[in-house]
Amino acid sequence: MKKLVVAMVLLSLASLLIAGGARSESPTTPSGPSDRNGGVLVFARSGDSVSLDPGRETDGESFYPATAIFDTLVEFKPGTTEVQPALAESWDVSADGLTYTFNLRSGVTFHDGTPFNADAVKFTFERMFIETHPAAAFGPYKYWGYMDMSNIVESIDVVSGLQVRFNLKKPEAPFVANLAMDFAAIVSPTAVIAKGADFAFEPIGTGPFKFVQWIKDDNIIVEKNTNYWRRPAYLDRIIFKVIPDATARYLALQKGEVDIIDFPSIQDLADMQTRSGIKLINQEGLNVGYLAFNNDREPFGNKLVRQALNYAVNKQEIIDAVYGQAGTAAKNPIPPGMWSYNDDVEDYPYDPAQARALLAEAGYPNGFTTTIWAMPVVRPYNPNGRKVAEILQANFAAVGVQAEIVSYEWGTYLDKTDTGEHDMALLGWTGDNGDPDNFLNVLLSIPAATPPAGNIAFWRNEEFNDLIQQAKEEPDQARRTALYEEAQVIFKEEAPWITLAHSLVYSAMRDEVMDFVLYPTGKRVFYDVWLNE
Amino acid sequence: MGRLILRRIVQLIPTLFGVVTLAFFMLALSPGDPARVMLGERASQARLDELRTQLGLDRPLIEQYGLYLSRVVQFDFGTSIKSGRAVTEEIADLFPATVELALAAMVFASFTGIVLGVLAARKKNSLLDTASMAAALIGVSMPVFWLALVMIMIFSVGLNLFPTGGRMNIRYYFTPITGFYLLDGFIVLLREGDPKYLMSALHHLVLPAVALGTIPLAIIARVTRSSMLEVLGQDYIKTAKSSGIPDFKITFVYALRNALLPVVTVIGIQFGLLLSGAILTETIFAWPGIGKWLYHAIEARDYPAVQGGIIVISTVFVLINLLVDLLYSVINPRIRLQ
Numbered sequence: 001m002k003k004l005v006v007a008m009v010l011l012s013l014a015s016l017l018i019a020g021g022a023r024s025e026s027p028t029t030p031s032g033p034s035d036r037n038g039g040v041l042v043f044a045r046s047g048d049s050v051s052l053d054p055g056r057e058t059d060g061e062s063f064y065p066a067t068a069i070f071d072t073l074v075e076f077k078p079g080t081t082e083v084q085p086a087l088a089e090s091w092d093v094s095a096d097g098l099t100y101t102f103n104l105r106s107g108v109t110f111h112d113g114t115p116f117n118a119d120a121v122k123f124t125f126e127r128m129f130i131e132t133h134p135a136a137a138f139g140p141y142k143y144w145g146y147m148d149m150s151n152i153v154e155s156i157d158v159v160s161g162l163q164v165r166f167n168l169k170k171p172e173a174p175f176v177a178n179l180a181m182d183f184a185a186i187v188s189p190t191a192v193i194a195k196g197a198d199f200a201f202e203p204i205g206t207g208p209f210k211f212v213q214w215i216k217d218d219n220i221i222v223e224k225n226t227n228y229w230r231r232p233a234y235l236d237r238i239i240f241k242v243i244p245d246a247t248a249r250y251l252a253l254q255k256g257e258v259d260i261i262d263f264p265s266i267q268d269l270a271d272m273q274t275r276s277g278i279k280l281i282n283q284e285g286l287n288v289g290y291l292a293f294n295n296d297r298e299p300f301g302n303k304l305v306r307q308a309l310n311y312a313v314n315k316q317e318i319i320d321a322v323y324g325q326a327g328t329a330a331k332n333p334i335p336p337g338m339w340s341y342n343d344d345v346e347d348y349p350y351d352p353a354q355a356r357a358l359l360a361e362a363g364y365p366n367g368f369t370t371t372i373w374a375m376p377v378v379r380p381y382n383p384n385g386r387k388v389a390e391i392l393q394a395n396f397a398a399v400g401v402q403a404e405i406v407s408y409e410w411g412t413y414l415d416k417t418d419t420g421e422h423d424m425a426l427l428g429w430t431g432d433n434g435d436p437d438n439f440l441n442v443l444l445s446i447p448a449a450t451p452p453a454g455n456i457a458f459w460r461n462e463e464f465n466d467l468i469q470q471a472k473e474e475p476d477q478a479r480r481t482a483l484y485e486e487a488q489v490i491f492k493e494e495a496p497w498i499t500l501a502h503s504l505v506y507s508a509m510r511d512e513v514m515d516f517v518l519y520p521t522g523k524r525v526f527y528d529v530w531l532n533e
Numbered sequence: 534m535g536r537l538i539l540r541r542i543v544q545l546i547p548t549l550f551g552v553v554t555l556a557f558f559m560l561a562l563s564p565g566d567p568a569r570v571m572l573g574e575r576a577s578q579a580r581l582d583e584l585r586t587q588l589g590l591d592r593p594l595i596e597q598y599g600l601y602l603s604r605v606v607q608f609d610f611g612t613s614i615k616s617g618r619a620v621t622e623e624i625a626d627l628f629p630a631t632v633e634l635a636l637a638a639m640v641f642a643s644f645t646g647i648v649l650g651v652l653a654a655r656k657k658n659s660l661l662d663t664a665s666m667a668a669a670l671i672g673v674s675m676p677v678f679w680l681a682l683v684m685i686m687i688f689s690v691g692l693n694l695f696p697t698g699g700r701m702n703i704r705y706y707f708t709p710i711t712g713f714y715l716l717d718g719f720i721v722l723l724r725e726g727d728p729k730y731l732m733s734a735l736h737h738l739v740l741p742a743v744a745l746g747t748i749p750l751a752i753i754a755r756v757t758r759s760s761m762l763e764v765l766g767q768d769y770i771k772t773a774k775s776s777g778i779p780d781f782k783i784t785f786v787y788a789l790r791n792a793l794l795p796v797v798t799v800i801g802i803q804f805g806l807l808l809s810g811a812i813l814t815e816t817i818f819a820w821p822g823i824g825k826w827l828y829h830a831i832e833a834r835d836y837p838a839v840q841g842g843i844i845v846i847s848t849v850f851v852l853i854n855l856l857v858d859l860l861y862s863v864i865n866p867r868i869r870l871q
Contacts, residue, residue: 056617140584215708216627217626217627217826218699241699243819244825251685251686252819
């Protein structure tokens with residue numbers, strides 16, 4: 001009996017070693033793409049798509065499968081907000097910045113055999129804003145409105161079979177980034193006309209995967225498009241499976257029923273990090289949470305006061321107490337995943353002595369009394385406004401500034417901060433197109449400081465404003481980057497906000513899932529994903 | 534009997550009329566503009582007006598109500614604001630899943646509950662009685678979502694006996710025929726002789742049905758026990774005992790049938806509650822049913838979907854009550870005379 005036990009222990013140890021050995025060797029990357037395994041990937045997510053016509057929808061869940069089925073004229077480089085050519089091989093911008101001519105890729109066909117050309121591009125976009133368009137009735141095309149495209153695009157002309165021209169109402173460089181968003185996916189005109197409203201449930205695009213089946217609230221299946229215009233995807237099929245409960249998703253992953261899970265529960269993250277066979281990735285979301293100083297109210301018009309309060313805050317304490325693993329400290333008004341993010345900017349360190357010195361210099365040696373407005377809702381960029389406000393209150397009190405916490409119902413809160421009734425207010429922003437203009441112009445420009453204001457710091461800095469207006473009209477990406485980097489330096493020095501945090505988005509998967517990356521814009525892209533088994 | 538059924542069905546009409554009226558006015562009178570919700574916050578006034586006309590929101594309320602009634606009679610609940618699909622179509626897609634789950638849960642709960650209740654009553658104050666009634670008490674008090682997660686952890690991840698959720702192995706790429714997966718699996722078995730779909734559907738049904746059935750099981754067991762105790766104490770049972778009829782026969786033939794009346798009532802009510810109350814179970818087990826769908830529809834203020842969902846669930850509830858009434862007269866013929 002004893003011998004048997006010993007033998008069994010040895011045997012299991014040996015098998016552990018063998019298994020362990022195999023594991024450590026397994027991540028050898030196959031030399032060429034041809035070696036990469038396809039297979040079926042199950043992606044578990046929290047909700048079903050509303051429809052699969054990305055022009056119609058606004059929610060991420062609708063876009064996930066649509067991103068696989070459709071292509072856009074330009075696209076985000078994997079894991080970034082930088083734009084690269086896709087269905088458009090290149091584009092020319094006129095000197096006045098008012099016309100964008102896209103040179104389209106030739107030989108591309110939709111999954112139904114319809115050729116991709118300038119007419120398809122014109123059709124796709126015109127349905128969103130020309131009311132007499134034959135497909136206008138299948139809308140409403142909400143995101144077109146969200147991005148204010150009707151005030152940007154004047155008209156669209158077919159120059160030739162593979163050349164299409166957008167005539168703009170005003171110079172608008174971020175316009176190109178808008179075209180990388182899901183709502184700008186190019187649809188098959190013949191399929192839209194033939195299927196009518198049903199197109200949204202049987203979508204036809206040019207993308208790396210073709211639509212196969214949708215069982216409502218259960219799963220959506222897409223399969224590899226072997227006729228893709230670039231290297232075909234590695235995966236043979238993707239199953240987008242709805243598992244609403246985060247813990248149930250994780251249990252399904254542990255059991256190997258699914259390969260990737262979206263939005264894991266924050267409570268499970270620690271377990272995921274240590275569990276063998278499972279890996280965890282994260283990405284800063286396209287958002288920022290901040291405390292804005294109302295520059296129209298005393299004493300916040302004084303730069304020294306704003307800087308002093310920046311020194312007074314122990315940001316790490318806020319991250320640890322409120323965000324946990326769901327956020328990282330912010331130093332710039334744009335998130336780190338965004339191009340032109342200026343990593344050379346240094347944040348104000350936690351230094352109460354320096355804060356007191358600056359307050360004294362500003363004429364407030366004994367501090368002052370004021371209010372902190374706390375948002376009443378949970379947002380990714382600020383999961384608990386009240387608690388953040390309480391920590392800020394304690395930090396400010398330590399340097400002599402007595403702040404009372406104020407809060408309103410969310411709608412009222414937004415109305416009142418829009419018109420500047422606050423002293424200091426917590427708020428945040430979630431971006432759409434990955435362009436810095438979508439943050440800096442909306443939140444900090446001079447035009448945005450007029451009620452209803454996006455700039456609730458009511459901070460009007462000519463120098464900063466000139467830089468971002470110049471960048472908005474400048475088509476050259478390198479020059480835009482330089483302008484935005486400089487703007488961020490001014491922002492930090494002038495300190496109209498205390499930048500608090502960016503949320504972190506997580507995804508967990510089996511070790512065998514390779515090359516799945518999260519995008520700052522929230523896209524889920526499977527084109528490069530393969531299974532190492 | 535036929536006249537009784539007919540009379541009961543005629544009596545349903547005012548009830549259903551009330552349901553439709555309530556469903557309509559509850560939503561029509563609640564604050565908020567569905568056209569605004571549908572178009573999003575940055576919609577133009579022109580678009581809003583156009584949509585209000587399209588949805589009939591610009592007409593007097595009473596006229597809207599008339600129109601709604603005339604459409605509902607033809608089983609037309611309008612178009613879902615969120616998805617743009619016909620509400621009838623969406624319900625038809627999801628309702629079979631909920632019905633299948635609720636039926637399975639009720640069969641499990643009724644059978645096990647009645648057996649437990651009878652056994653407990655026969656051996657009153659025995660260990661079996663105390664243990665099963667304690668278990669029933671725990672069953673009633675347990676939060677369903679917690680029970681469901683614990684069951685997945687133990688039976689699915691730990692012991693690897695059952696899948697964690699869903700209705701069918703997704704890698705089978707199964708296309709539903711009727712939407713009742715057990716039935717669909719059976720059809721495929723008959724047609725192609727392949728039992729794997731039926732087996733997979735059954736396999737996926739066990740955990741959610743047991744989780745959803747636990748609370749009704751506990752209630753049914755307790756009602757059965759007290760009802761049985763009452764009947765077992767009556768004179769005719771004593772007479773039967775003294776005339777030497779076997780114990781088993783007395784319990785299951787003479788006593789149980791009379792004790793079943795309150796049990797059937799409870800089963801009917803519980804089944805109705807399950808239909809609307811399966812939201813949590815459906816959520817944890819990724820079961821694509823009507824509960825979750827209705828919850829999201831309410832969140833999105835998708836009025837046509839909410840109204841349609843309420844009407845369908847209420848109608849089923851009413852029909853189950855009818856069935857219970859009819860069952861009474863089968864179990865106890867004396868009721869027919871009244």
